[in-house]
Amino acid sequence: MGSFGACYSSFIPEAYIQKLKPLVWSVYLHSMPLYMIRDNAGIEGFMGINGTMLEMLFVHPRAIGTGIGKQLIRYALEHCHVRYVDVNEQNKKASGFYSHFGFRVIGRDAKDASGEPYPILHLKLGGIMKIENWGLVPYSEAWERQTELFNAVVEAKQVGKTYENRIIFVEHSHVYTLGKSGKETNMLLGEAQLKMIGATLYHIDRGGDITYHGPGQLVCYPILNLEDYHLGLKEYIHVLEEAVIRVCASYGIEAGRVKGATGVWLAAGTPQERKICAIGVRSSHFVTMHGLALNVNTDLRYFSYIHPCGFMDKGVTSLQKELGCEVPMEEVAGRLQNELSELCSYTVCVALYIRGGGIKNPIVLSCCQL
Helix, strand or coil, X not given: CCHHHHCCHHHCCHHHHHHHHHHHHHHHHHHCCEEEEEECCEEEEEEEEECCEEEEEEECHHHCCCCHHHHXXXXXXXXXXXXXXXXXXXXXXXXXXXXXXXXXXXXXXXECCCCCECCCCCEECCCCCEEEEEEECCHHHHHXXXXXXXXXXXXXXXXXXXXXXEEEEEECCCEEEECCCCCHHHECCCHHHXXXXXCEEEECCCCCCEEEECCCEEEEEEECEHHHCCCCXXXXXXXXXXXXXXXXXXXXXXXXXXXXXXXXXXXXCCCCCEEEEEEEEEEECCEEEEEEEEECCCCHHHHHHECHHHCCCCEECCHHHHHCCCCCHHHHHHHHHHHHHHHHCCEXXXXXXXXXXXXXXXXXXXXXXX
């Protein structure tokens, strides 16, 4: 199992590896069993248990939202007789999470006597996201503003300066945007007809085909350094979809994915298949811009003037249409913010990977055991 640690070298900061090396060798790897869940793609999550104490818990980014962490926690409580968990006392969210499951939380300060970060088990990578709500803004203005922010993060990252990850919420006036791989034929109106309906068309630098933005649609532009969250572009798009799926579920709407079609859909795989959220992202140096557009109280007539996202045989819908009533935009934005923040940050054990070493005799749990 010596190769196990190497799988995680990119997920754990080198500085912490070096700082924790003596501690890990003297305590962790020689004093506690490790329990892990794996599938055909590799290890999805693991935990370390020291007596009745849960000492470490890690869920791989690709497995976030699948319940792996909760499965491990249930196994710890029901089969390993764990009752305590060691959590940074400043991490109120983690403390509340474990308390909810019945753990007694043993907290400690976040820094040691020298003022350096103490080698405790839970770190929120990527820092705090800045949340902004721009209100109703013309597309051209929002595009210019987010491009400036995007370029600033890319430049700061390249020269080692500080920057802010942020999530921007906005609504736009009636506008159609055509991605760099989109087809002009998916826009069914000419320039004169666009003027008649009060809309404009922009050719932009994201992926995807054509889509519509307008009042009543919640547009979200995360400008994030994905390396802060240990996400690849494919995993990031999965996170965006998962966040919207969860928001829909909070309103009693079952949503999901369609193979080969980015975005969030209702009644997937049936003749009633319809799209509720479009997703299109640009990434450079693992920094993102553009994002998602969730139909909340959207005037869906505007979609009849295009082949949405290049599809001619699929419908569109909104929260309002599904629920039969208007939904507060601020409420939806709040729920989406919470889901994105949760999915983009995860608990990581910093005391796992030691160069030149491996993990001793891990216990691999099968699904039937969980």
